[in-house]
Amino acid sequence: MDFEIMGVVNVTPDSFSDGGQFDDAAQAIAHGRRLAAEGAVILDVGGESTRPGADPVPAGDEAARVVPVVAGLRDVARVSIDTMKLDVAVAAVEAGASYVNDVTAFRHDPDLAGFVADRGLDxxxxxxxxxPRTMQRDPRYLDVVSEVKSFLVERMEAAVAAGVPESKIQLDPGIGFGKTMEHNLTLLARLDELTDLGRPLVIGTSRKTFIGRLTGRDVTERVHGTVATCVIALERGAQVFRVHDVAAVADALKVAAATFAAWPTKSPTSTTTS
Known part of the structure; x- marks a missing residue:
């Protein structure tokens, strides 16, 4: 059971879990190196917070935050740029990024899809x-799984129409982005219903608010809850795990993957004696 860890490298003053800790480029690069050493094969560099209620950041400011960090990590691991803006993606790719992680699925800036296609990016x-400013204002769904699935199908079709090969696309159900705790838990429980889309599923539950509500833990103390959600998601079919606490999640998933691989495919035949 294969999986990849995507380590979070926030270069922002206001991220919900680690805002301001790594907003200096040198600190962010050192942090990214630590995450790679702990098992992250992708480093997701972001310069704009997408926490609930977050305000937008001008593209110039965002690019200035991320470009030095991308350049400093390009030889450490595969670098992803977490942005919805074409100008920021262009600058980051020129600095060494090879993956674009867009929380709007190319809705904010449709030209970003064409850029991804032209450069052969994942x-x-x-x-x-x-x-982000409005997503947690009373989110409602008739069926969260079917609606998320339909959305992902539509956005994947739009990306393919713009020239992005389907093989270059990964899909994220957006845990915590416009969902209640119940929506998040339902998505985790029924994540296997998204695997028939045929693309790797990316899961970002790390330190999210719903884990805090379930455990009563502060954002800095949610590693154990995060590990639990990642193990569940692995069993349900997820392949990429975007996390802050790389070592803990990587170790848990290695053990879980080995255990799942050893599970019998069917229950052994029972015998009875009279």
């Missing part, structure tokens, strides 16, 4: 209800 398309 990308992640995520479901989000509304935008």
């Amino acid at each position: 990308c992640c398309l995520m479901h989000m209800l509304g935008e």
Whole structure:
């Protein structure tokens, strides 16, 4: 059971879990190196917070934050740029990024799809209800799984129409982005219903608010809850795990993957004696 860890490298003053800790380029690069050493094969560099209620960041400011970090990590691991803006993606790719992680699934800037296609980049398309400033204002679904699935199908079709090969696309159901705790838990429980889309599923549950609500833990103390959600998601078919606490998740998934591989495919035949 294969999986990849995507380590989070936030270069922002206001991210929900580690805002301001790594907003200096040198600190962010050192942090990315630590995450790679712990098992991250992708480093996801972001310069704009997407926490609920977050305000937009001008493209110039965002690019200035991320470009030095991307350049400093390009030889450490595969680098992803977490952005919805074409100008920022262009600057990051020129600095060494080879993957675009767009929380709007190319809705904010449709030209970003064409750029991804032209450069032969990999990308992640995520479901989000509304935008960061509004996404947690009373989110409602008739069936969260079927609606997320339909959205991902539509956005994948739009990306392919723009020239992005389907083989370059990964899909993220957007845990915590315009969802209640119940929506998040339902998505995790029924994640296997998204695997028939035929693309790797990316899961980003790390330190999310719903884990805090379930455990009563502060954002800095949610590693154990994050590990639990990642193990569940692995069993349900997820392949890429976007996390802050790389070592803990990597170790848990190695053990879980080995255990799942050893599970019998069917129950052994029972015998009875009279």
